[in-house]
């Protein structure tokens with residue numbers, strides 16, 4: 133693992149740092165789960181895209197810079213160090229785009245990627261269902277063939293779709309072959325959230341904002357052109373993003389090293405020996421995550437893939453995030469009520485061990501696929 137940046141990587145880092153210093157809004161934007169905040173975050177995405185900073189690793193024709201993986205990680209570090217806004221477009225950029233690049237047709241790439249890069253069209257991930265969360269393949273929403281119209285008709289319900297209350301399009305899996313085995317017979321669809329037959333019902337999260345929505349499908353027509361990958365191959369298509377979500381792309385280490393640095397500054401302002409060890413531990417864990425990620429980057433550069441190691445990242449970043457925020461709140465004491473950045477960060481951090489696959493499931497994956505431990509007997513009690 134080589135942690136020395138090359139000259140061109142250092143130049144890229146310097147360019148990103150100075151652009152962010154000149155452009156990051158001085159005041160934090162309002163929550164992206166409010167209509168006002170959502171619109172301002174979309175404007176921020178457009179600002180990033182105008183100077184090719186919204187999707188640095190993408191091809192130039194889609195607003196990217198063709199940045200290498202190393203440059204991408206460097207950019208993310210700079211982004212969070214600069215205190216830049218959360219990415220309202222992250223479902224699209226980090227979860228959908230990689231599979232559009234991998235499985236989408238040229239026409240789909242040309243049609244969907246540019247507006248994703250500019251933040252003009254925001255995407256929601258519609259995977260989970262009321263009875264299908266950890267066991268996603270047990271999903272029941274259906275797609276039936278409509279040859280006359282050249283497409284499919286969707287029915288069913290999705291839940292916990294982040295951003296869906298305000299987003300424009302969704303992506304999700306539907307059971308297109310009821311006879312097939314559980315993981316087979318699923319198809320991956322893209323659909324506008326204002327299509328006829330789609331009902332979006334917002335769900336308030338802990339802070340009262342509609343961070344999620346339930347999405348109901350009642351005879352929703354989707355043309356063949358909006359099927360991603362081959363019909364029936366949806367599970368394989370979907371799983372090619374799961375490693376991304378748990379692993380590198382969604383939670384690059386810059387986010388946590390920046391939070392650890394903020395925690396150190398907070399401690400310097402109000403030292404408190406009760407919390408000192410935890411501050412150091414949080415910093416150590418953020419640094420360990422950073423180094424582990426650079427190890428993953430090295431592996432990827434050498435032609436490997438993330439695979440089950442994404443589950444190691446997932447457990448690590450999500451529990452680290454809780455520890456960082458809890459420690460800050462303990463330091464702040466009653467003043468925490470006035471420090472919305474730490475307080476909001478804490479309430480969101482609490483959900484980290486649940487979304488992107490719960491940590492119980494990730495630990496099972498680590499145990500079975502990385503450590504080679506015996507499979508847990510069905511129905512085992514802990």
Ligand SMILES: Cc1cc2nc3c(=O)[nH]c(=O)nc-3n(C[C@H](O)[C@H](O)[C@H](O)COP(=O)(O)OP(=O)(O)OC[C@H]3O[C@@H](n4cnc5c(N)ncnc54)[C@H](O)[C@@H]3O)c2cc1C
Nearest residue numbers: 257258259260265266292293294483486487488490492493
């Ligand atoms: C902030 C947030 C954002 C989200 N955003 C989205 C989104 O944008 N799109 C989307 O589709 N979904 C989203 N989700 C949903 C998320 O993916 C699911 O909540 C998650 O996969 C768990 O599914 P579940 O809620 O059905 O819980 P369940 O699967 O019912 O699990 C309940 C509990 O049982 C445990 N458990 C279940 N099976 C096992 C097992 N085999 N071994 C050990 N323990 C087990 C789980 O770990 C968990 O603790 C989001 C969730 C949150 C909290």
